[in-house]
Amino acid sequence: MPGQLATPSHTGYAVRTTTLPSAAGRPIPPDVLDRLRSIVGGDHVLVTDGDVEPFARDATPLFRARPGCVVLPATTGEVSAILRMATEHGIPVTPRGAGSNLAAATIPEHGGIVLVLTRMTALKEISGDELLAVVEAGVTTAELADACAAKGLLYAPDPGSRTVSTVAGNVAMCAGGLRGLKYGVTRNYVLGLEAVLPTGEVIRTGGRLWKDVAGYDLTRLLTGSEGTLAVITEVTVALLPMPAVARTGVAYFDSLADASRAVAGVIHDGIVPATLEFLDNRCINAVEDFAKLGLDRQAGALLLFGDDGTAEAVERSLSLMASTCERIGARGVTMARDIAESDALLTARRCSLPALARLAPITMLEDATVPRPRLAEMVDRIDAIAVRHNVVCATFGHAGDGNLHPTIVFDPDDGDARHRAEAAFSDVFDAAIELGGTITGEHGVGAAKRPYLERRLGADQMALLRRLKAAFDPAGILNPGKLGS
Amino acid sequence: MSEQPAAAPREIFDKDLLAACISCGFCLPACPTYSITKLENSSPRGRITLMRALQEGRLDEDDPTLQEQAGLCLGCRACETVCPAGVKYGELLEQWRDHQWRGRHTPVLAGGLRAGVRITPALIAGGMVRLAARQTGAADPTRPHVMLGCLERSLYPKVSKAVVRLIPEADVPSGQGCCGALHAHNGNSVEAARMAAALGDAMPGTIVSTSGGCAAYLDHQLGHGRVQELSQFLAARWEADPSSMPPLRTITSRGRTARVGLKDSCQLRNGMGVTAQPRALIAKVADYIELPSAGTCCGGAGTYSMLQPEMSQKVLSPTLEQARDLDLDYLVSLNVVCHRQLVAGVKRARLRVKVIHLAELLELAL
Incomplete structure (x- = not known):
């Protein structure tokens, strides 16, 4: 991680104390605030410590930085006026939607303005x-x-x-x-x-x-x-x-590696289904604690498979997937009886990450992605890395995309737990790249993965990224320090 | 704007409760105040971030946003039902208000109400004047006890009288105080717990409450199973022993089977998970119509309608519109504060729909 590492506080919650250049921690000049108020109206500029505090973080653990102010425009014209003025004054601007991103991409590390677009809802x-x-x-x-x-x-x-x-x-x-x-x-x-x-x-x-x-x-x-x-x-x-029919089924396996082999089998059969998601045993139990769907808590892994299309096509696709799972050695295969049951399964899968928060105060998740045929190998590598660094890792992900979400849970009061987690993830990134994969499949680089980006892209591409950035943003005000910087 | 702590760390919140939130934001769409303001500060996640800043000393205790948001939260706990991490937001809010509303910081109205309902003889006198259900002396532990509620017995005395008709063997012990829910939700959880314990001691055995808020709070304080909200009690009892169910006729209105909607009590729905029973009971006697906003807070929320009148009405307005559009004859409440809020809203909007407590609706069918 760049700068200083966050220091866990007594509340079990880390406070990031990175040394920052530019406007970090500096108040916005009063004349700038006046202009912002004249652009969007006084009610839509937040400046007090309490009002801006909730915008100091997003859904990424261990990152926080308080902005100088928060501005909520309602029109494109207002956004334009704000940005023009920010460039004029050299004030950093960090755009933000709902703040649900998992890469610390909306943390205003350099202070300045957080530009929130939640009022533009047409x-x-x-x-x-x-x-x-x-x-x-x-x-x-x-x-x-x-x-x-x-x-x-x-x-x-x-x-x-x-x-x-x-x-x-x-x-x-x-x-x-x-x-x-x-x-x-x-x-x-x-x-x-x-x-x-x-x-x-x-x-x-x-x-x-x-x-x-x-x-x-x-x-x-x-x-x-x-x-x-x-x-x-x-x-x-x-x-x-809208496809006429959508259906979902669940197969249980002894291990995530077995589930990965089933994924390979499904693709080999020539099926490209809408959904192929897997969860390991820790995820199954965390999700079951919340969703109470009657999942098999003993299983080593769960594979959620689903497809949509015409009734006949879906029927064929699901029965083929079910028999492939059985052939690979599934402990059990069940089909959702109706749409409500299908939706419940998908909803449960979507809540895997927050459900894992039940295990420990900090849940750090990653997003490594590998070519589909290397999935089982990557799963084994993650297991070995977790053992080597002595971390508790729960893994779920979009198996059909080779997109894994290994999630390390820990208590920040537990000595060097955070450093072990970071060392483990560094190895996970290296393993993914070695297998022809990437450091992030869908969560983004943000502040969280910035240190690893060059491993994936190489020096020449990093330099090109910066030239592109300069062409768009000569003053360097927009989300400074992020992506390629 | 300083990133330096404004003060030393404080021990206001239970550390584990606060650590459970990972700020995923899944709670945002469930929060009635966020859906109106679209502002992180008035979302459950934003409020928990504020609580952390308070705990860690990053915000001054008198910070106006802390004061404002501790009050602007409805305390409806809709966020808890969608939280995969299992954050106990309701408990965090109690701890927040205990601290935020201590001493001189207590909103005047909240302090006044807290003091008012603490005086049991006054409650008893109020109930007697308004002819709430007749009191039957000391509690008989073998019979279910009807809890009168501190506000309901004076404001809506007919409710407890209807309950006694629906549960003939129930007794209504004398000397009942307030359950303490109002104190717990308004910055005095210590006093609240004492009041709940006293009420539990005064009524050994099953307690039947006509207010979801009281039921959920007592359920939490006295242990699961001691307290049942009326719909819970009736549904279970009538199913277990159909002979205990009186003959119920169909309620009509304007020459048709009455169209009846429901407004869930938030504490009952989100705290106790009771949703099916009141709907099933209404369907026995009328056409049950599900309001799209049936499960969303009405804005009554304890003392909220008095402390935050403007937001309270914004939260209520979709319900009133839906009740009109769906041409309801009756709108059923399950809690005294909701009842008061709905009655006031219906009157203001000059709607035809009649707000009625579930007990009174069922009594109409006797």
Whole structure:
């Protein structure tokens, strides 16, 4: 980790005390505050210690930094005016949606302004004819998906935090989720963006077209740019017709490695199902404590498999997957009886991470991803790393995508537990890269994985990232210190 | 803006309770105040961040945001039901208000109410004047006891009289005080626990409460199983022994079977997990219509409607709109404070729907 490490406080909660350059810890000048108030109205500029404290952190453990102020604009014009002024005064700006990201990407490490987009909540358009929707930045993923579903349309990206996270936040982080294998991730559905450059210009990239090669693909560049290049204010997403049927089943195995072999078997059979998720024994028990679905607490691993489409196709796909699981040596296979039971299983899977918080005060999770055929090998490596560093690790993930979420739980009062966790994750990243994988599949780099990014990209690409950053943000005000810096 | 601690760390909150939250934010969409403000500060996660800052000395004890948010939280505990980490938010809120509302910091109205309902003879006199259910002397441990509630016996005395008709063998012991829930939710959990224990001692055996808030608090204080909320008690009893159920006719209104909605009591729903029973009981006597906001707080929330009138009405308004749009004849309450809030809201909005306690609705069917 860069800078000084966080020091656990007596409350079992760590306070980050990184030495920061620039505006960190410095108040915003009064004339700047006055201008901010004149742009968005006095009620939408928060400055007191208490009012800004909740914005000192997001969903990432062990990171916190208090901003100088919090500004909540309601229009793209307001965002533009704020950014132009911030560039003029050299004040850092950290964009934020619902603050559910897991990479400390919205921690204002350099102080300054936290720009919160939750007031921009208009669902502008859902078009069944054009199969697209247009929403403002602060609409939540679930609100968009529900509104589409009501019109018989599917917004496919399905991140675990969908009820909380905002669409623009998903785009900024290129969120993944539970439907990655068959449907891809957020980037596969972004048709166009309205975004504000740090210098105040409003740009519209892409649009309503499936085919459009006029210029560099800035839509893709901004997707996953983690708020370092521009502030996304409006998103146009592609939709699909809602599949007629969706069904889910559960298979139990003795180990995560066995479940991984079943995943390989399913793909080998030529099936690309909508859902292939797995949980190890610790995750099964934590989830069962919360969701009380009657999961097999003794099993070493659970594989959640599901598919959607026409009734016949789904029937065929599920029975093939079930028999593959049995052939690989599943201890038991059960099918959800109805939609409610399917939904309950998927909801339970989505809450794996917070449910693991029941085990210890700190849950540090990672996001290493490997090519699918290397999944079982990666699972074994993670087990060995956990033993070597003497850490308690629970693993779940999007097995179909090779996307793993090894989660180390610990008590910060337990001596060097945090350092052991960090050393273990460093080894996990190396193992993933060695197997042809990456340090983060869907959570992003943020402040949390910044130290490991060069291992994945190499020096030349890091330098290119910085040149791109400079082209977008000459004053370096937007989410400074993040992504490639 | 300083990142330096404003003061030494404090021991206000139970350390393990505070550490349980990992700030995932799953609670945000469940929180009625967050859905109105869309501001992190008025979300459960934001409030827990504030509690941590208080505990760790990063915020001054008199910080205005701490004061404001300790009061702006409804205490409805809807966040607990969606929290995969199992954070006990209700307990944290009690600890927060114990500290935040100590001494001179107590909101005047909360302090006044706390003091008022502590005087048992005054409660008894109020109940007698308003002709609440007749008191039957000392408690008979073999019979279920009807708890009168400190406010209900004076405000809505017909409720306990209806209960006695529905449960003929129930007794209504004399000398009942307040259960303490109001104190626990308003910054005095020590006094509250003492009051709950005293009430438990005065009524050995099963206690039947007509208010979800009292039932949930007593259930927590006296141990699971001692206390049952009315719908819980009736549903279990009538199922176990159908002969104990009186003949119930269908309630009509304007020449049709009455359309009846329900407003859950938050403490009952989120604290005790009781949701099916009141719905099943209403369906026995009328057309049950589920309001989209049935499970969301009504904004009554103990003393909240008095302390935070503006937010209280914002929280209530969707329910009133839905009751009108769904053309309800009756809106059933399960708690005295909800009842008061709904009656006031319906009157203000000049709606046709009649707010009625579950006991009174069932009595109409006798």
